[in-house]
Amino acid sequence: MGTSPRAETQRPAEHSRARTAARLCLVVLLLFGTAFASVPVTAGDNVALFYVEPDEVDADPGETVTLEVVMSTHGGWSGEGVGDAALAVETDSDALIPVAIDPGPFLAGDGSDLEVRTNVDEENASAWISQKRVPAGDGATGTEPVATVTLAVAADAEPTSATVSIVGSQATLVSEIRQATMTREATVHVDGGEPDDASDDGSPEGVTLAEDEPPTGDDADAIPGFGHALAVGVLALVLTARYARTR
Amino acid sequence: MTRNDDSNATRERKPRQYRTNRRGFLSRAGAAAGLVAVTGCLAEDDGTDAVPAFPRVEDPPEAVYVPTHREAMRVLEPLEAGEYTLASMLSYPHPFWLVDGTETVPVEPDSDLGVHMMFTVWDEATGTVIPLDSGAEIRLERDGEPVGTPRLPWTMISQEMGVHFGDNVPLESFGTYTVEVSLPPLGVERTGALAGRFTDGGRATFEFDYDEAFVEEVVGGVEYLDEAVWGRSGALEPMDHAGHGDSQHHGDDHHHDDGHNHHGDTGGHAHAHVPFSALPASGDYPGTHLLTADGAYPQSGDATFVLTVLEAGSRFADERYLLVSPRTPYNRVPLADMALDVRLERDGTTVQRGPLEQTLDDEFGLHYGRALEDVEPGDELTLTVETPPQVARHQGYETAFLRMEPIELRVPELG
Amino acid sequence: MSLLERTDLSRRAYLRTAVAVGGAGALSACLERSGDDEIPRGTDDQRTLPGRQHAWNGVLERDDHGNVRPPEHHVLLALSLRGEPTTEDRETVESSLRTLERAFEWGASGLVFTVGYSHAYFERLGEPPAGVDLPAPTALTEREDPEVDEFDALVHLASDHASAVLAAEEALFGEVETLNGISVEVDLSSVFEREGALRRTGFVGPGLPAAETDLPAVPDAVPEDAPFFMGFRSGFRESQASEDRVTITEGPFAGGTTQHVSSMTLQLDVWFEQDSHAQRVAKLFSPEHADEGLVGEVGERLGDSSGLTSERIEATANDARRRGVVGHAQKAARAREDGQPLLLRRDFNTVDGDVPGLHFLSLQRTVEEFGRVREAMNGTDLAGSGVGTVLNNGILQYLFVDRRGNYLVPPRKHRALPPSAPTTE
Numbered sequence A: 001m002g003t004s005p006r007a008e009t010q011r012p013a014e015h016s017r018a019r020t021a022a023r024l025c026l027v028v029l030l031l032f033g034t035a036f037a038s039v040p041v042t043a044g045d046n047v048a049l050f051y052v053e054p055d056e057v058d059a060d061p062g063e064t065v066t067l068e069v070v071m072s073t074h075g076g077w078s079g080e081g082v083g084d085a086a087l088a089v090e091t092d093s094d095a096l097i098p099v100a101i102d103p104g105p106f107l108a109g110d111g112s113d114l115e116v117r118t119n120v121d122e123e124n125a126s127a128w129i130s131q132k133r134v135p136a137g138d139g140a141t142g143t144e145p146v147a148t149v150t151l152a153v154a155a156d157a158e159p160t161s162a163t164v165s166i167v168g169s170q171a172t173l174v175s176e177i178r179q180a181t182m183t184r185e186a187t188v189h190v191d192g193g194e195p196d197d198a199s200d201d202g203s204p205e206g207v208t209l210a211e212d213e214p215p216t217g218d219d220a221d222a223i224p225g226f227g228h229a230l231a232v233g234v235l236a237l238v239l240t241a242r243y244a245r246t247r
Numbered sequence B: 001m002t003r004n005d006d007s008n009a010t011r012e013r014k015p016r017q018y019r020t021n022r023r024g025f026l027s028r029a030g031a032a033a034g035l036v037a038v039t040g041c042l043a044e045d046d047g048t049d050a051v052p053a054f055p056r057v058e059d060p061p062e063a064v065y066v067p068t069h070r071e072a073m074r075v076l077e078p079l080e081a082g083e084y085t086l087a088s089m090l091s092y093p094h095p096f097w098l099v100d101g102t103e104t105v106p107v108e109p110d111s112d113l114g115v116h117m118m119f120t121v122w123d124e125a126t127g128t129v130i131p132l133d134s135g136a137e138i139r140l141e142r143d144g145e146p147v148g149t150p151r152l153p154w155t156m157i158s159q160e161m162g163v164h165f166g167d168n169v170p171l172e173s174f175g176t177y178t179v180e181v182s183l184p185p186l187g188v189e190r191t192g193a194l195a196g197r198f199t200d201g202g203r204a205t206f207e208f209d210y211d212e213a214f215v216e217e218v219v220g221g222v223e224y225l226d227e228a229v230w231g232r233s234g235a236l237e238p239m240d241h242a243g244h245g246d247s248q249h250h251g252d253d254h255h256h257d258d259g260h261n262h263h264g265d266t267g268g269h270a271h272a273h274v275p276f277s278a279l280p281a282s283g284d285y286p287g288t289h290l291l292t293a294d295g296a297y298p299q300s301g302d303a304t305f306v307l308t309v310l311e312a313g314s315r316f317a318d319e320r321y322l323l324v325s326p327r328t329p330y331n332r333v334p335l336a337d338m339a340l341d342v343r344l345e346r347d348g349t350t351v352q353r354g355p356l357e358q359t360l361d362d363e364f365g366l367h368y369g370r371a372l373e374d375v376e377p378g379d380e381l382t383l384t385v386e387t388p389p390q391v392a393r394h395q396g397y398e399t400a401f402l403r404m405e406p407i408e409l410r411v412p413e414l415g
Numbered sequence C: 001m002s003l004l005e006r007t008d009l010s011r012r013a014y015l016r017t018a019v020a021v022g023g024a025g026a027l028s029a030c031l032e033r034s035g036d037d038e039i040p041r042g043t044d045d046q047r048t049l050p051g052r053q054h055a056w057n058g059v060l061e062r063d064d065h066g067n068v069r070p071p072e073h074h075v076l077l078a079l080s081l082r083g084e085p086t087t088e089d090r091e092t093v094e095s096s097l098r099t100l101e102r103a104f105e106w107g108a109s110g111l112v113f114t115v116g117y118s119h120a121y122f123e124r125l126g127e128p129p130a131g132v133d134l135p136a137p138t139a140l141t142e143r144e145d146p147e148v149d150e151f152d153a154l155v156h157l158a159s160d161h162a163s164a165v166l167a168a169e170e171a172l173f174g175e176v177e178t179l180n181g182i183s184v185e186v187d188l189s190s191v192f193e194r195e196g197a198l199r200r201t202g203f204v205g206p207g208l209p210a211a212e213t214d215l216p217a218v219p220d221a222v223p224e225d226a227p228f229f230m231g232f233r234s235g236f237r238e239s240q241a242s243e244d245r246v247t248i249t250e251g252p253f254a255g256g257t258t259q260h261v262s263s264m265t266l267q268l269d270v271w272f273e274q275d276s277h278a279q280r281v282a283k284l285f286s287p288e289h290a291d292e293g294l295v296g297e298v299g300e301r302l303g304d305s306s307g308l309t310s311e312r313i314e315a316t317a318n319d320a321r322r323r324g325v326v327g328h329a330q331k332a333a334r335a336r337e338d339g340q341p342l343l344l345r346r347d348f349n350t351v352d353g354d355v356p357g358l359h360f361l362s363l364q365r366t367v368e369e370f371g372r373v374r375e376a377m378n379g380t381d382l383a384g385s386g387v388g389t390v391l392n393n394g395i396l397q398y399l400f401v402d403r404r405g406n407y408l409v410p411p412r413k414h415r416a417l418p419p420s421a422p423t424t425e
């Protein structure tokens, strides 16, 4: 495998794409903590999880809030850990402005350096950080904070409930292979603000739930949703016809 | 442009090289000598790190359920392989489940390097997707050298992709790979416009780039669903490969009769129309449908069964014909390679009993059928699933269609 | 495995690599390493040797259950005639072969070998062999498109001593002056050309397949004690035809046999890393073997038979329907006649071309019988009734046939360039 110039591969494009991604991950109830003596065949997913801690916090106007982004990964299928990671956070309210983003201990390893690049974009209420462990060694696995985000609550903020979400996330194994990622957001209650109950308990787009099905009858097996033009972004389908080539 | 071969073309395959090279021998001889030293010091994992298990649905229902995520894949342009048309889809190596009788055997990749390679194979003329094991074979090459040994991918079902052939294919490094796919003649009973077709095999070759950009696409494109829906009864909607809307729905005009050649030089645009292997809706089957007492289509192991008795003299038999079409709920994916047995009883005595034959029809897709010599309204029909569908499963299908109870129905007035 | 056994295994693995490489260098490397300088000499007296070239079982070792233990090292030499065979050529061939018999005792501790002649050879003579149906090799499954052996003769050399097969090969082509202390005066080089690219080699024995895991296509999961790549013992007495059963009984070639050699690549990643042990047992033996744990890790629970009762053989179609899987052995055994297997299998593992494979060498009275057994193994009749064309239909998914050849192995007295209808004096 070619050793790509990873250190320089920070991709703003990545984040702008991620920014538009549907925010599907709300509450992720993963049960950590129990030590698995050996990993049996689980047929689970190989994925890196990023979540904000605490997932709910109260803050007053003018105050500064510090949240941790925790990263949790088992590493790759052949046991290799993560060598570099990047993430972008965004808030959905002018009341909450990121002012700093710093590395956490996740990627810091004995005898290796951490190459860090960060960017804080107050105007767009977002910030990103990219970190690379050099030398990567076996990479990092486990569950630990990977970044700390400092947010300033506007002095003139009205009571509101703001969401801090991870809009871009990337974990690359020491084998240079990316890991899929999963994220989970947090809520900051500014000045006692409550979330406006925009509860949507229907099925997410592109998913058919049994309870939404018509009762089994003559039309029981009509394929729901199928036949409608589906948003390409949701399908995350990459159609690249040109890859079939003449040999 | 693509290269298509048909089965009659003379094969040019690199013959197996029987002579091991001497250089290899010398280094391997050295390795053999060192063997004793090395094997002694293989350490065991201490297994103490508190790393979470891979995220997965805990205790999924014994039914079709919403998986944790939606896969992303790269869809390559369709190719002709003899009478077959095939499209390959590439994703990252991921877990799937094999079926052993009524049990599943989980398969996990042993490396992240590689691809999950999938093919949908279909008949362009009728739009019928080949939904059952037919012995498709793949060989990979890189720079003219074989990569690994050949493989016969599994027949698999997935909520997004329907029936396809697929396997995790480990690759050692980034590069451009050539894949040769060979499809043998079809072994299954064929009817309708498929009768007499696919008696020869076919072959096609394509290339793909396994590189950072690819991994970026397929890993970066994975989308985790709201955890609140993980494991709930339901399914992902089928992937619409070309944004064309409904695909294998009969009666729709999905043929390209305008002489437009979309296997050839379409110049790098997303033009792939890969049909989804959906069966016709239950209402599209002729004959007298057999429903449960409350008027629903019977279910077993979370599969829906369309059972219909066709009139004597149909395309299938001189006598009346029992057509059984088991499919997944929600997406109507055909369930292949099962063994079904039917028994008809009248006043407590068996009037007919025997196996159904797996059949592929252009109009009704994959089904299981049998002529009924003597059937009357009021007869008790028992359909026994001797073996559930022996097809491998993607996440969300691995707990369904395994323990399948017999279906008991009463034959209504026959039309 | 003890350290001693491991040391021994690394030595054996080294020797098998030497056999694969071949040639004088490998031979000398092998003589240095083998520690078996004392290989028993053979005989001058043809009358003490069996009349059948394929009469190996009488001299091969047997285990406690009476199963024949195949020799560890094998070489298949592909030979093409330089011209039309003459009487002089016949004498040359016969003397060359007698040199081998003088140098090495007939047996695994010395050397056993056969010489077979192909369809192409008899075409060259203008007449098919009298009383023997020897068709040109063809594809035997829908899936395969094999290369076919079109050279004239095939020599199968086998011994427990790597140096014996290597030295015999060298002697046959005049590359050495003495063979196990016997001087080599005549050799085949004036009569035959070696098809070097088609030289095939292999090995059988517990531990040897697992010693090949440094090859990328051989997974670490190959069991340490397995004698064959697919991880199980095979060749149980009750599953093998007797030498009598495979011997031609009539005509000038009576006392001979037919030989089918197919070379195949094995897909071991999927077999060991995806299938479970239970699935492997079900697919190789029968689902009942798996459900009842009859086999053990590598077949150690089996004695002189693979446990294929007539009930288990008859249950094949039922197993497909009820269990969704059928075993290879169970399927193949459907071709038995009067309860007797038709094939005497002398197959061996290979890593020719650096990929795991099998040279499936089988002896049977008629080539047609081989076809029949292979058809039973194909299980086309079972496809669609609970098992697929390939999937769960025995081990078809893991075998990729690259090459096939059919040979007539004449009785010893006609082994040297036989005419189509030799006269028996």
Ligand code: HEM
Residues within 6 Å of the ligand: C228, C230, C232, C233, C234, C235, C236, C237, C238, C239, C240, C266, C284, C305, C306, C308, C328, C329, C330, C332, C333, C334, C336, C340, C341, C342, C343, C358, C360, C373, C374, C377, C399
């Ligand atoms: C890698 C390939 C193969 C493996 C691992 C394999 C393995 C086995 C095993 C474990 C058995 C049962 C135990 C025994 O031999 O007594 C068996 C039986 C048998 N196999 Fe294979 N085999 C292979 C290829 C073939 C092929 C290509 C044929 C060709 C027709 C074949 C024909 C048979 C027959 C005739 C039997 C005996 C059936 C009986 O008991 O009557 N095998 N094989």
